[in-house]
Amino acid sequence: MNGGEDYKAPRVPLYEGGTQYRHWRFSPEQLADTRASLNAVAVTGIRDAFEADLPGSSSQVSFLHAEEERLLVKLYVGKVTQLCGHFRFPDEVEATAMTYLKRFYLKNTVMDWHPKNVMLTALFLATKTTNHPISLDSYTARIPKTAPSDVLDLEFLVAQSLGFDFAVWHAHRALWGLWLDIQSLPDIPMDDLRRAYDTALTHVRASRLTDAEFVYTPSQIALACLFIASPALASAWLRSKSGQGGDDPALAILEPIRAMITTEGSPPNVEAVREVDRRLKLCKNPEKVPGSNAYNKRLAEKLRKADEKRLRKAEMIRKAMEDGDPFGSALAGQADLDDEDDDDE
Amino acid sequence: MDAVEKANADRQKRWLKDQKIGEGTYAVVYRGREASTGRKVAIKKIKVGQFKDGLDMSAIREVKYLRELKHQNVIELLDVFSSKTNLNLVLEFLDTELELVIKDRSLVFLPADIKAWIAMTFRGLEFCHRNWILHRDLKPNNLLISANGVLKLADFGLARDFADPGYKMTCQVITRWYRPPELLFGCRYYSTAVDIWSVGTIFAELMLRTPYLPGDTDMDQLKTIFRALGTPTEEEWPGHTKLPDYVPVGQFPKTPMRDLFTAASADCLNLLSKCLIYDPRKRISAKDALNHPYFTALPYPTHPSKLPKPAKKESTIPPEEMDGNVEFDGPGPGVKANPPNKLKRKLSSDELGSRPFARRLDFSQHM
Ligand SMILES: Nc1ncnc2c1ncn2[C@@H]1O[C@H](COP(=O)(O)OP(=O)(O)OP(=O)(O)O)[C@@H](O)[C@H]1O
Ligand SMILES: [Mg+2]
Numbered sequence: 157m158n159g160g161e162d163y164k165a166p167r168v169p170l171y172e173g174g175t176q177y178r179h180w181r182f183s184p185e186q187l188a189d190t191r192a193s194l195n196a197v198a199v200t201g202i203r204d205a206f207e208a209d210l211p212g213s214s215s216q217v218s219f220l221h222a223e224e225e226r227l228l229v230k231l232y233v234g235k236v237t238q239l240c241g242h243f244r245f246p247d248e249v250e251a252t253a254m255t256y257l258k259r260f261y262l263k264n265t266v267m268d269w270h271p272k273n274v275m276l277t278a279l280f281l282a283t284k285t286t287n288h289p290i291s292l293d294s295y296t297a298r299i300p301k302t303a304p305s306d307v308l309d310l311e312f313l314v315a316q317s318l319g320f321d322f323a324v325w326h327a328h329r330a331l332w333g334l335w336l337d338i339q340s341l342p343d344i345p346m347d348d349l350r351r352a353y354d355t356a357l358t359h360v361r362a363s364r365l366t367d368a369e370f371v372y373t374p375s376q377i378a379l380a381c382l383f384i385a386s387p388a389l390a391s392a393w394l395r396s397k398s399g400q401g402g403d404d405p406a407l408a409i410l411e412p413i414r415a416m417i418t419t420e421g422s423p424p425n426v427e428a429v430r431e432v433d434r435r436l437k438l439c440k441n442p443e444k445v446p447g448s449n450a451y452n453k454r455l456a457e458k459l460r461k462a463d464e465k466r467l468r469k470a471e472m473i474r475k476a477m478e479d480g481d482p483f484g485s486a487l488a489g490q491a492d493l494d495d496e497d498d499d500d501e
Numbered sequence: 502m503d504a505v506e507k508a509n510a511d512r513q514k515r516w517l518k519d520q521k522i523g524e525g526t527y528a529v530v531y532r533g534r535e536a537s538t539g540r541k542v543a544i545k546k547i548k549v550g551q552f553k554d555g556l557d558m559s560a561i562r563e564v565k566y567l568r569e570l571k572h573q574n575v576i577e578l579l580d581v582f583s584s585k586t587n588l589n590l591v592l593e594f595l596d597t598e599l600e601l602v603i604k605d606r607s608l609v610f611l612p613a614d615i616k617a618w619i620a621m622t623f624r625g626l627e628f629c630h631r632n633w634i635l636h637r638d639l640k641p642n643n644l645l646i647s648a649n650g651v652l653k654l655a656d657f658g659l660a661r662d663f664a665d666p667g668y669k670m671t672c673q674v675i676t677r678w679y680r681p682p683e684l685l686f687g688c689r690y691y692s693t694a695v696d697i698w699s700v701g702t703i704f705a706e707l708m709l710r711t712p713y714l715p716g717d718t719d720m721d722q723l724k725t726i727f728r729a730l731g732t733p734t735e736e737e738w739p740g741h742t743k744l745p746d747y748v749p750v751g752q753f754p755k756t757p758m759r760d761l762f763t764a765a766s767a768d769c770l771n772l773l774s775k776c777l778i779y780d781p782r783k784r785i786s787a788k789d790a791l792n793h794p795y796f797t798a799l800p801y802p803t804h805p806s807k808l809p810k811p812a813k814k815e816s817t818i819p820p821e822e823m824d825g826n827v828e829f830d831g832p833g834p835g836v837k838a839n840p841p842n843k844l845k846r847k848l849s850s851d852e853l854g855s856r857p858f859a860r861r862l863d864f865s866q867h868m
Contacts, residue, residue, distance in 0.1 A: 287662075
C-alpha cells in the first residue's frame with residue numbers, strides 16, 4: 157500500500173472476516189448437538205417450573221423433541237414468504253427475516269417463544285436492517301390480531317439472540333454474481349442461461365427452508381442451485397475459474413448441498429406440525445405465560461433483585477459521601493452499566 | 502435467566518462505565534474500561550425505549566456495519582449489549598477528532614501531515630467501498646484520531662450498502678458543506694463518488710484550516726461550489742441539467758485552484774481536483790487515489806505518532822464545539838435539527854419517498 161506507513165491493512169475478504177462466517181457456520185453434527193442440548197435444557201427448566209407450580213404436574217406433559225421444534229420453526233420460516241408477498245417486500249428482506257428466525261432458534265426454544273410471534277419481530281427487524289423500514293403502525297395494521305407492542309416487546313430479545321449480527325450474506329446475491337460472470341464467458345446461449353437462472357433461483361428460495369446457510373457459504377449454495385438447474389453452465393463457470401476439466405473438487409461439495417435442498421427444501425407437512433403445535437400448548441414454559449404462578453414468581457424475583465441492587469448502590473454512595481469523596485475513584489470504579497437514571501439529567 | 506439474557510449480562514459485565522464525555526444526536530457517550538484489562542473504551546448508549554418504531558435506524562446501521570468492518574482506519578466496535586431499554590455500543594476509545602485538530606490554531610500543519618491524514622482517510626474509505634459500503638457522512642468531526650495518531654472513520658449511522666445496483670437511495674445524506682453537487686441536484690442513483698467528494702472538501706479544509714465550501718442553504722451550497730470551481734458545463738458533466746432537483750444557479754467562471762491553494766504541490770492539487778470532478782463517473786475512486794503519485798512523492802506522509810494533535814481535548818475547546826453541535830439557527834452546516842439535548846429522531850428511510858429527510862434535518866428546506 158501507499159503512504160509509507162509501517163502497518164498493513166488486512167486483506168481478508170469481508171465475508172470471511174464477517175459475523176456470518178465467524179458466528180453462524182456449523183457442521184451438521186454441531187447443529188444437531190446444539191438443538192438437542194438446547195431442547196434438553198429447556199425441558200429440564202420447564203419441568204422444574206411445572207413442579208414448582210404444582211408438584212407432580214410435569215409427569216403428564218409430553219415435551220417437544222428437538223426435531224419437532226425444528227419442524228414448527230420451519231413452518232414459520234415458510235410463512236415469512238407469504239407475509240413478504242402481502243407487503244411486497246423485496247427478496248433481501250424476506251431472506252434476511254428467514255435467516256433471523258432460524259438463527260433465533262439456535263439460541264432459544266419454541267417452548268419459551270412461539271415462532272408465530274418471533275417471526276413478526278424478525279421480519280420487522282429485517283425491514284430495518286436491510287434498509288426498507290416501514291413504520292410499526294402501518295406494519296401491524298396489516299397483520300390481523302397484532303398490536304405494535306407484540307412486535308416491539310420481542311425486538312430486544314431477537315436482536316440479542318442474533319448477537320446483534322444484522323448483516324447477512326445471501327445465496328441469491330451470489331447467484332446474481334454467477335449470472336453476471338457467466339454472461340461474460342464465450343459461447344453462452346443466453347436463453348439457456350436465463351432459464352437456468354430462474355430455475356436456480358427457485359432452488360435458492362427452497363434452500364432457505366433448510367440448514368444450508370449454516371453449513372455452506374452463499375456462493376457454494378448458489379453454485380449448487382445453478383448446478384441443479386444446469387450442470388453444463390455450472391461446470392462451464394467452474395472451468396473458467398479453475399482452468400480445470402470436469403471433475404473439479406468443487407463439484408464434490410455441491411452434491412450434499414443438492415441433496416439437502418431436494419430433501420429438505422419444501423414446507424413441512426401441515427398435519428404433522430399441527431400436532432406439534434397442539435402439544436406445545438401444553439408444554440410451553442409457564443414462566444413465559446403472563447398471569448401464571450410461575451410467571452408471577454419469576455417477576456417478583458426480578459423486582460427483588462433490582463431493589464437489592466438499588467439499596468446496595470445507595471449504600472455505596474452514602475459511604476463515599478462519608479469518606480468525603482462523592483465522585484471519587486471508588487465510586488467510578490463500581491458504576492455499572494444498567495442504570496436507567498444515570499443519564500437522565 | 503434465559504441463556505440469551507445471561508450471555509448479554511455476561512457481556513455487559515466485561516465493561517465498566519465511567520463519566521460522560523459527549524452527546525450526539527441520538528446517543529450519550531461515556532468513557533469506560535474493559536474490566537479485565539483496564540483498556541480504555543468509549544461506550545455509546547442509545548436509548549431505545551423512546552422510539553416508537555423500536556430500534557432506531559441509525560443505531561441499526563452503525564451496529565450492522567461496524568460489526569462487519571475490521572480495519573486499521575475504521576473505528577472498532579468491540580462489543581454490543583443491551584441494558585433495560587438501552588443499546589450500548591462499546592467502541593475503541595479515540596482521543597480526538599480531525600475537526601478539533603483543524604480548529605486548534607496553535608497547531609501548524611506540514612504538507613506531510615495533511616498527506617498522512619488524507620492517506621488514512623482514503624485507506625479506511627477504500628476498505629468500506631471494497632466491501633460495498635457507502636459512508637455517506639464524511640466530515641472532519643466523524644474522522645476520529647487515536648492516541649497514537651491513527652485516523653479512523655467513525656459514525657456509520659448513515660451508512661448503507663450498494664450491492665444492489667440501480668437501487669433508489671435518498672439524496673438527503675452528508676452534511677451540507679461536504680455534500681456533492683449530484684446530491685444537491687437530487688440524484689437518487691449514486692455511488693462511491695459521493696464519499697470521494699466529501700474527502701475532497703476535507704482535503705481542502707486541511708489546507709485552508711477553514712471549511713472550503715460553507716454554504717448557508719442547499720441552494721447557497723451549489724452557488725458556493727460553483728463560485729469556487731466554476732459552473733459545470735454540459736460537456737464536463739453530461740446530463741446534470743436533467744437531474745430531479747436541477748436549478749440553474751448562475752454562471753461562475755473557473756478560477757485556477759492554485760489561486761487559493763498557494764502552497765500546495767502540483768501532485769496535491771491534481772489529486773484534490775480529481776476528488777472534486779463534477780461528473781461522479783469521472784471522479785477518482787478511493788483505490789486509484791491511493792495509487793496517486795501524491796502519496797509516493799516527497800515528502801512522505803508523517804508517521805501517525807508524529808502528527809500534530811491538540812494538547813488536551815477538554816481544555817482546548819468550548820463545550821458546545823466539543824459536542825460537535827452548531828448554532829441552532831446560525832449559518833452552520835445544517836448538522837443538527839434538534840437542540841443538542843433532545844434525543845428525538847425520525848425514522849429515516851431511503852426508500853420511502855414520502856419521508857424527505859434521513860438523519861439530519863435541514864432548515865433551509867423548511868423555508
Ligand atoms: N470512540 C470514541 N472515543 C472517544 N470519544 C468519542 C467516541 N465516540 C464518540 N465520542 C465523543 O462523543 C461525542 C458524541 O459522539 P456521537 O458520534 O454520538 O455524536 P456526534 O458525532 O457528536 O453527533 P451526531 O450524532 O450528530 O453525529 C463525540 O463528539 C465525541 O466527543
Ligand atoms: Mg458524528
